[in-house]
Amino acid sequence: MGYMKELYIEMQEDDEGNAIAQALGVTWLDLHGSIYEIEANKNASGRITSYTIEFFKISKALADKIEGLENNKVIVSPDIFDEIIGIEEYDYQWDAINDSDGAYGNFVGEISDLRALNALNAGSDSTNLILKRQVFIGLMGSMETYLSDTFIKLTRSNAAFLQNFVRTYPEFSKRTFTLNELFEKHAVIAETAKTVMLEIIYHNLVTVKQMYIATFGIEFPDLQRPLALVRTRHDLVHRNGKTKEGVVVQLDEIIVNQAIKEIESFIYAIEFELSKSL
Numbered sequence: 001m002g003y004m005k006e007l008y009i010e011m012q013e014d015d016e017g018n019a020i021a022q023a024l025g026v027t028w029l030d031l032h033g034s035i036y037e038i039e040a041n042k043n044a045s046g047r048i049t050s051y052t053i054e055f056f057k058i059s060k061a062l063a064d065k066i067e068g069l070e071n072n073k074v075i076v077s078p079d080i081f082d083e084i085i086g087i088e089e090y091d092y093q094w095d096a097i098n099d100s101d102g103a104y105g106n107f108v109g110e111i112s113d114l115r116a117l118n119a120l121n122a123g124s125d126s127t128n129l130i131l132k133r134q135v136f137i138g139l140m141g142s143m144e145t146y147l148s149d150t151f152i153k154l155t156r157s158n159a160a161f162l163q164n165f166v167r168t169y170p171e172f173s174k175r176t177f178t179l180n181e182l183f184e185k186h187a188v189i190a191e192t193a194k195t196v197m198l199e200i201i202y203h204n205l206v207t208v209k210q211m212y213i214a215t216f217g218i219e220f221p222d223l224q225r226p227l228a229l230v231r232t233r234h235d236l237v238h239r240n241g242k243t244k245e246g247v248v249v250q251l252d253e254i255i256v257n258q259a260i261k262e263i264e265s266f267i268y269a270i271e272f273e274l275s276k277s278l
Helices: 003-013 015-024 060-065 087-099 103-118 125-157 159-168 179-187 189-199 205-216 224-238 253-277
Strands: 035-042 048-057 073-076
Touching (some): 103 253, 125 253, 159 189, 159 205
Antiparallel strands (some): 035 048
């Protein structure tokens, strides 16, 4: 397959990149090859008001095209991802959660697979590093999937949990309606909660901790190590494996195994607390 054809296929599949390019007023090809980080800016109630895109690698040609770029940073609308997260995507995610087996059982199975992958020798040092990165990213994805699937399933299946979520999650406090809309709003509250739950970023562990405590009334494990691992995952995904200072994130079998143990213990602690409250 030729390079241009490969590039075209990559462009077609990169929904996030296309959305960002459109928000910046450039093309996907203009953006291709840049290294950047996206950070959500939120108000006091937790609602996303805008995104800040910070570039760590950007060509002069691209920089000249981006209006409002200052110190390699630019602020864009909070709606830039709306087109790629439509109702069909929500329905797909919802169905996948409902059709899956127990979230903890799935997590345990994924951990076993990740350990097996981590033990593989991919040949060269560079290939092994790529493998370790993917295992690490997969580990954090498994954590996020457990947190989302567990929260959504429990909240959906228990009226008291749903009430707790709607009563305490900041997104709902800003919504207002007139008295004559009361019954209409009440009829769709579960659907509204469904959309909100699917929009939540479940590796935002501070928010997730608050949700689990407020909705399920449980004690939540310490976040120090999981948050550090989330930051590492961020460097791997959004900075091509480097920290903000440009230092390459070092991963090997021992480091990844330790991360697996820490996330495994973290999720087990949550599962144990939930088992006491149900």
